[in-house]
Amino acid sequence: DQQVKQNSPSLSVQEGRISILNCDYTNSMFDYFLWYKKYPAEGPTFLISISSIKDKNEDGRFTVFLNKSAKHLSLHIVPSQPGDSAVYFCAAHQGAQKLVFGQGTRLTINP
Amino acid sequence: DGGITQSPKYLFRKEGQNVTLSCEQNLNHDAMYWYRQDPGQGLRLIYYSQIVNDFQKGDIAEGYSVSREKKESFPLTVTSAQKNPTAFYLCASSMGGAGRQETQYFGPGTRLLVL
Numbered sequence: 001d002q003q004v005k006q007n008s009p010s011l012s013v014q015e016g017r018i019s020i021l022n023c024d025y026t027n028s029m030f031d032y033f034l035w036y037k038k039y040p041a042e043g044p045t046f047l048i049s050i051s052s053i054k055d056k057n058e059d060g061r062f063t064v065f066l067n068k069s070a071k072h073l074s075l076h077i078v079p080s081q082p083g084d085s086a087v088y089f090c091a092a093h094q095g096a097q098k099l100v101f102g103q104g105t106r107l108t109i110n111p
Numbered sequence: 112d113g114g115i116t117q118s119p120k121y122l123f124r125k126e127g128q129n130v131t132l133s134c135e136q137n138l139n140h141d142a143m144y145w146y147r148q149d150p151g152q153g154l155r156l157i158y159y160s161q162i163v164n165d166f167q168k169g170d171i172a173e174g175y176s177v178s179r180e181k182k183e184s185f186p187l188t189v190t191s192a193q194k195n196p197t198a199f200y201l202c203a204s205s206m207g208g209a210g211r212q213e214t215q216y217f218g219p220g221t222r223l224l225v226l
Binding site: 004006009031032034036041042043044045046049051089091093098099101102103104 | 115117144146151152153154155156159169199201203212213214215216217218219220222
C-alpha cells in the first residue's frame with residue numbers, strides 16, 4: 001500500500017530549462033510535505049517543504065506546489081543546473097513525526 | 112559544527128551474526144529515526160524514538176532492535192533474525208514535539224553487506 005507515489009522513476013532535462021518532479025499521495029490526513037535530494041551513497045538533503053494550508057512555497061530556484069483536491073504535489077526547479085542531477089524524494093508527514101517517502105525520481109540534467 | 116554522524120560507512124555481516132550501527136547527533140534534537148533504503152525504492156521506517164528511553168516500531172521493525180539511553184545516540188542492531196539485511200541504512204533526527212510539522216535531517220548512511 002504505497003501512500004506516496006512518484007510515478008516517474010527518471011527524468012532528463014536540458015540545462016537551463018525547467019525540471020518538474022511530481023508526487024501523488026492517497027492519505028488526506030497528511031499535513032506537511034517535504035522534498036529531499038539524494039546523491040549516491042549519501043544521506044538525503046532537505047530541499048523545501050510545504051504545509052497543507054498553503055498551495056505554494058518558493059525558495060530560490062525551487063518551488064513546491066500543492067494541490068490538495070488532487071492529492072498532488074510538484075517540485076519545480078528553474079533554471080536546472082548540472083549539480084541538480086540526483087534522486088529526488090517526496091515525503092509526507094503522518095503525525096508523531098513519521099515521514100512516508102515516495103520511491104524517488106532520478107533527475108539528470110544534460111549540458 | 113552540528114550534524115548527524117553514522118559509523119561505520121561500510122559494514123560486513125556474517126551469517127548468524129548481530130551487528131550494530133552507530134548514530135550520533137549534536138543538534139540537541141529529541142527525536143531520532145532509522146530508515147532502510149533498498150535499490151530503486153524509497154526509505155522505509157524501521158524504528159523511531161521521540162524521547163530518551165522511549166522508542167516505537169516503524170513499518171519494518173522485524174529483525175531489528177534499538178536503544179535510546181542518551182539523547183545524542185540511537186544505535187540500531189541488525190539481528191540474525193533479519194533475513195535480508197543488505198541495504199543502505201539511514202539515521203535521521205528532528206526537534207521533536209507531538210503534532211509539530213517537522214523536518215528530519217539525515218546522516219550520511221551505512222551500507223551493510225552480508226558475507
